[in-house]
Amino acid sequence: MAVTAFDQGRERIIDCNPAARAGGVRPGMPAPSALAILSGLHLAARDETMEQQALERLASWCYQYSSQVCIPGDRGGLLLEARASRRLFGKPQALAARLERELGQLGYHAQCGSAPTPESAWLAAGEHLHVGSRAALRPQLGMLPLERLQLESSCIEAMTRMGFRRLQDILRLPQRTLTRRFGPGLPDYLARLLGAQPDPLTFYRPPQRFFTRLDLPAAIHSRQALLFPLKRLLGELCGVLRGADCAVQSITITLGHEDREDSVLQPGLQSPTQDAERLLAVVRERLERLRLPQAVREIRLQAPHFLKFRAGQHSLFADAPQDRQGDMEQLAERLQARLGRSAVSGLCGVEDHRPEYSWRRREPGEAAACTPLAHRPAWLLPKPRRCEARDYRILAGPERIESGWWDGRDYRRDYYIARDSHGSLSWIFHEYKPRNGWYLHGFFA
Amino acid sequence: MQKSALDKLLATTPSLWKGRRPNHAQHTLPSGHASLDARLPGGGWPVGAVTELITPHPGLGELSLLLPALAEMGRRGQWLLFVDPPWVPYPAALQAQGLSLERLLLIRTRDESESLWACEQALCNGHGGAVLAWPERIGFTRLRRLQLAARENGKSAFLYRPQEAREQASPAALRLFLETEEDPRGTRVSVLKCRGSHPPPPTRLRLSAFANPAGDTGGHETLSPAASRTLLAGHTPAAPGSGPAHPRAEHEVVGGGGDRVRPGPRTDH
Numbered sequence: 001m002a003v004t005a006f007d008q009g010r011e012r013i014i015d016c017n018p019a020a021r022a023g024g025v026r027p028g029m030p031a032p033s034a035l036a037i038l039s040g041l042h043l044a045a046r047d048e049t050m051e052q053q054a055l056e057r058l059a060s061w062c063y064q065y066s067s068q069v070c071i072p073g074d075r076g077g078l079l080l081e082a083r084a085s086r087r088l089f090g091k092p093q094a095l096a097a098r099l100e101r102e103l104g105q106l107g108y109h110a111q112c113g114s115a116p117t118p119e120s121a122w123l124a125a126g127e128h129l130h131v132g133s134r135a136a137l138r139p140q141l142g143m144l145p146l147e148r149l150q151l152e153s154s155c156i157e158a159m160t161r162m163g164f165r166r167l168q169d170i171l172r173l174p175q176r177t178l179t180r181r182f183g184p185g186l187p188d189y190l191a192r193l194l195g196a197q198p199d200p201l202t203f204y205r206p207p208q209r210f211f212t213r214l215d216l217p218a219a220i221h222s223r224q225a226l227l228f229p230l231k232r233l234l235g236e237l238c239g240v241l242r243g244a245d246c247a248v249q250s251i252t253i254t255l256g257h258e259d260r261e262d263s264v265l266q267p268g269l270q271s272p273t274q275d276a277e278r279l280l281a282v283v284r285e286r287l288e289r290l291r292l293p294q295a296v297r298e299i300r301l302q303a304p305h306f307l308k309f310r311a312g313q314h315s316l317f318a319d320a321p322q323d324r325q326g327d328m329e330q331l332a333e334r335l336q337a338r339l340g341r342s343a344v345s346g347l348c349g350v351e352d353h354r355p356e357y358s359w360r361r362r363e364p365g366e367a368a369a370c371t372p373l374a375h376r377p378a379w380l381l382p383k384p385r386r387c388e389a390r391d392y393r394i395l396a397g398p399e400r401i402e403s404g405w406w407d408g409r410d411y412r413r414d415y416y417i418a419r420d421s422h423g424s425l426s427w428i429f430h431e432y433k434p435r436n437g438w439y440l441h442g443f444f445a
Numbered sequence: 446m447q448k449s450a451l452d453k454l455l456a457t458t459p460s461l462w463k464g465r466r467p468n469h470a471q472h473t474l475p476s477g478h479a480s481l482d483a484r485l486p487g488g489g490w491p492v493g494a495v496t497e498l499i500t501p502h503p504g505l506g507e508l509s510l511l512l513p514a515l516a517e518m519g520r521r522g523q524w525l526l527f528v529d530p531p532w533v534p535y536p537a538a539l540q541a542q543g544l545s546l547e548r549l550l551l552i553r554t555r556d557e558s559e560s561l562w563a564c565e566q567a568l569c570n571g572h573g574g575a576v577l578a579w580p581e582r583i584g585f586t587r588l589r590r591l592q593l594a595a596r597e598n599g600k601s602a603f604l605y606r607p608q609e610a611r612e613q614a615s616p617a618a619l620r621l622f623l624e625t626e627e628d629p630r631g632t633r634v635s636v637l638k639c640r641g642s643h644p645p646p647p648t649r650l651r652l653s654a655f656a657n658p659a660g661d662t663g664g665h666e667t668l669s670p671a672a673s674r675t676l677l678a679g680h681t682p683a684a685p686g687s688g689p690a691h692p693r694a695e696h697e698v699v700g701g702g703g704d705r706v707r708p709g710p711r712t713d714h
Contacts, residue, residue, distance in 0.1 A: 327571030328524050328550070334570075335552060335563055343553050343563075347546055349536035359536045364550060372541035378508045379532040423625030424504030425653055442535065443504035444653050 001217075004031050005046040014046060042217075051076065053212075058108065060206035061236055063243025065089060065099065070201040072118070075150070077125065079118050079201065092130050102239070107232050115141075118201060119193040123148055134195050141193075142168030151189060155182050206244050210237050210303040219258070219295035223287045226255070226296060230287075231280055233301045238276040246306035247272030253283065256298040263290060267337055270329040270364065272307045278330055285337035332364050353403040354411070355380060355441060375399075375417070377427040377442030384429070384439035392418035392428055401429075410434075417444065474601070477513025484636060484645035485619065490514050491640070492573075493599045494618035495592045499637070501608040503531070505623045506632045506652025511603060512542045515575060518601075519545030523574035526567045528552045529560045531579050548574075561587055568594035568602055575601040589616045611637065 002016035002025055011031040023038040035041055059069045059078055068081035082092050089095040096112035103110040113124030115131035123141055124131055126148055131140050144167045146156050159182065164170055170178070171190070178187045191197035212233055220226055230253070241247055249272045255263040267282040332344045345361035349370025352358045359380070362368060375396075397416030404410035413429040420426055427442035473487035482488045490496060490511075500507045515525055525548055527534065536546055552567070554560045560580060567576045568591060576595075583604070595602045604617070611622060620637040631651035636644040 331566060331570035332550070334566060339552075339554055339559060339563065345551050345553070347534060347536055347549055347551055349540065349546070355535070359533060361551070368536070368546035368549075370536045370540045370546055373537035374541050376535050376538035376541065377504075378512075378535060378538050378542075379503065379530075380535040382533055420504075422502040424502045425506070426504055443532070445504055445506065445508035 001042045001044065002034060003046050004043050044217075050213075054108075056204070057210075057212055057236060057240065058103070059204040060210070060243055061106075061239035062099070063204075063206050064239055065095065065243075068201075069204045069206075070118070071204050072122070072201070075122070077122070079121060082114060096130070105232075106236050106239075117193060117195045118199050119150065119189065120195075122150065123193075137194055138168070138171060142166065142171065146170070149189065151186060155186060158182055206240065208244065208246065208306040210240050210248075210301070210306075212236065212301050214299045214301075216297055216299065219297050221292070221295045223290060223292060226287060226299070227280070227284060229299055230283055230301075231276070233299065234276045234279050234283070237301060237303055238274050238279070241274035241303075241306070241309070244306060245309055247274045247309035248279075248303045248305070249273075249307060250305075251279065252300075252302040252304075254300040254302070255292070255296045256300065257292075257294040258297055260293045263292060263296075265290065268341075270333050270336075272309060274309055278333070281330065282333050282337045285334055289338060328364070353401055354409075355401070356382075356384070357404075357409075377425075378445045379443040381441055384441045387428060387438050387440040389428075389430070389438045392416075392420050392426065394418045395425075398430070415441070472599070474514050474517065476510070477517070478510070478650050480648045481510075481634060481650060484648055486639050486641040490601055490603075491618045492601050493596045494640070495588060495595055495602040495604060495616070496619040497604050497606050497610065497615060497617045497621070499606045499608060499611050499620065499622045501624060505625050506650065507605060507623055509542070509652040510623070510632075510634070510650065511575075511577070512539075512544060514601075516543035516545070518574055519543075519548045521573070523548065524571065525549045525574060526552060526576045528564050528567060528576060528578040529554055530577070557581060561591075564591060564602070565594050568598060568600050570598075572599050575603060577603045577605070579605045581607070585614060585616065592616050592618070 002013045002020050004011050005014045006012075013025060013027055013029045013031060013034050015027055016025045016034075020034075020038060020041060023041070025034045025038055025041060029037075031043060035043070055071055055076070055078065059071050062069050062078055062080055066080040066082060066085055068084075070079040072079055082089075082095055085095075086092075089098065092114035096114060099112055100110045111125055111128060113121060113127060113129045113131075115121040115124040115129070115137065116134050117137075120131060120137055120141060123129075123144055127144065129140060131137055146159055146164060146167065146169075149156065149167065159170065162181075170186075175187050175190075178190075188197070192199040214229055214233060216229065220229075237248070237251070248269075250266060250268040253265040253267070255265070257263070265283065265286050267279070267286050269278070269282060273279065335344050342361075344364055346364050346366060346368055348360060348362045348366070348368035350358050350360050351371065355376070395417045397418075398414035399416075400412070400414055402410075402412040410433070411431060412433040413431045415427060415429040418426050418428050425444035426440055427444065428438060428440050430438055472492040473485070473489035474492050475489040476482050476485065485491075498507055498510070518525060520543075525544075527549065530551065534549070534551070539549070540546060552563050554563050557580065560578065561583065564576055564578045564580075583606075588604075591602055591604075594600075615638070617638070618640040620639075622635045622637050623632055624635075625632045631649045633647050633649050635647035638644060
């Protein structure tokens, strides 16, 4: 696999993976020659708008590690202010290792370095260097070749022609001569590099929404295989959410096919979350129910509404042997994802004397208040069933229930506790109004 | 030497059967019915295991049997999940028995396989609490999976099974058979199988105040007879054995007098 771009009208390889490199492909090679060397090479054209979008998403993602993130022009990288969060994330080396690891899990290859000024940090990142102080800048970065400097190519060419090879060669020269020889750009750059001059940056403000698109290199036929890219996308989303201190309650996943209508999943949660595992569990259930009309070519993940995140209270003894609220919420979500939203409900009492209107289903989180009544059956038939009085032996009763004149469903009934021939303890009633007859309404289970 | 190794094995492996000696290593929760607790190994419902309750008919007190233990779980902040209950649990009645409605969740599914899937999910999630289910048909393998899930998470699973299940083999830790005859002593509870000991002889439990309002209550847990009298308010119910009283005739005694005074509690609006 290699990435190509057009340079002066010719398609050239600009990067390739280790397999291609082992086959002899090198960056800078024209695309036809690369194909000649390695016939199975898969070429992909570079898409700069996609790259820029990815960079913006990563800037949002990095917001969880620093409140000052900058996308410097067209360089293809990010600058993070790390000093302020030093106490939280440890030394720059530790933060860099963490960023590289976590970005790696998201499918990106990151190379980090740190230094006291933005320009020096840029150079350090290219070398995996961590420069602790301004005094250490000259000795540590001095060995860098001039090509690494963020200067115009004409300027670098001029310096090379004069026999300068490394940064330290330039730093040794008196400043006045530099301006005369190479123009004002170079001393200005060096001043920013060494921190002699402030380098104001415009920081990136992450938007309160998330959108990403992933073109799959090969079409995916199985639902199981979709989980891997989805896991990556959800991880990225959750990083952005942590950065913005936000959470989502619903997301939209669109699976694009070659020439069929897109499949859309809209998993919803019981409460806002920024936990990728929890989102993935729900997405997995939804995927299992989905029928793919065709192989999937691209995945789009959208989270248009960010909600404020409220961190839950965690028990100090997290492994106490009982259910925590969160466990039950997650279970309810998983069940709802597969069985439908109405599959999970709580139960609560309604202040109505008529038994069939004295209960209702409630949302799992809602409060359940109820007046206890003795001598009522544990099971209530949703609809009273007609029965024959002679099949029952009355044990207690009657209890007159007469109510409901205000809503047109009024009735007058006498309820009895009775046992049928099988020994079932039943709740039966004799209705006078509106109908006349005997009905079974519940069991004392 | 050999003996100590054996002792160690017996102490660390609760599932080892030790002949007549009941195995108390199993974690249990008191059922709240003294005579049943005395018969169950460990003195109560097994925690982290499947219990099967086989009932030929509804209304034998099959839910009341569990309610003291379920109420206790609710007090401990554990969740109760009813997977596809056959009818509506009456909130006022459950509340009266001390059940915490906040901790109760109902799960409705569309078919048997979804129902079992939901059971398994419920058993796999969180820790502690109980899952109640009413499967029509459930195979040995599936039961075994539920049993494993329950053990893994320290949950109690109670499965209500029809009478046909009585003859089937089951990996459940405890199997009870409930039946009622015309017997003043209440519902007969037989232990078909209990892990860790021989099945004890059956017991009778009065699971409702109305199982026999006029019968003796000695030695059995019950609502106080006074409680049933307050409801009855002076009305004498038909005594058992006095022949099948005709409900309509009964009603005439109560309401046919022509006066507007009702003996029962009146609920008018």
